Amino acid sequence: MHIDHAELEDASRRFVDEDGDLASAINYLFGKIDDLGDVYGDDDAGQEARQGFARARRHLAEYSGALCGAYGTVGVNLALMSGDVRAADWNGIAALPVVDLASVPRFGS
Structure with missing residues (x-):
């Protein structure tokens, strides 16, 4: 099975970046809503709306x-997966049978 480690690591960085970008966008939008101030009023309907909005927020x-x-x-898990697959590839190589080099024919000698 072919694993493109560069692609996995790129996807890993993009997911981590998206985490920060999405959080920044949400915080920005919350700030814009906060900038509206108190729009509910002091009557019963306004108080009820304020409570509902606070709960939804x-x-x-x-x-x-x-x-x-x-x-x-x-x-993070994509990056770990890439590393695990690389380690498994090396473990697979280490698990190959040992070849007695003395028994390997020398061609051209």
């Missing part, structure tokens, strides 16, 4: 945090 922060973390984890 907490959930969004949790879910997006988990998603960002998953991207980073995938990236």
Whole structure:
């Protein structure tokens, strides 16, 4: 089986980068929402809307945090997989049978 280690390592870096890029984009959008200020008002409907929005925001922060973390984890695991396959390739070479060089015919001698 052919494994393209350069491609795996590139994909690993891209997943790790996406983790940071996605987190930055989400934080930027949260900041934009925060810049709107208090838009709910002081009446009962406004208080209820504020509570609902706060709950939804907490959930969004949790879910997006988990998603960002998953991207980073995938990236790290791709890099580990590439390293494991390289090590397995070397272990396979080490497991090849030992050849008695004295028994190998010398051609052209």
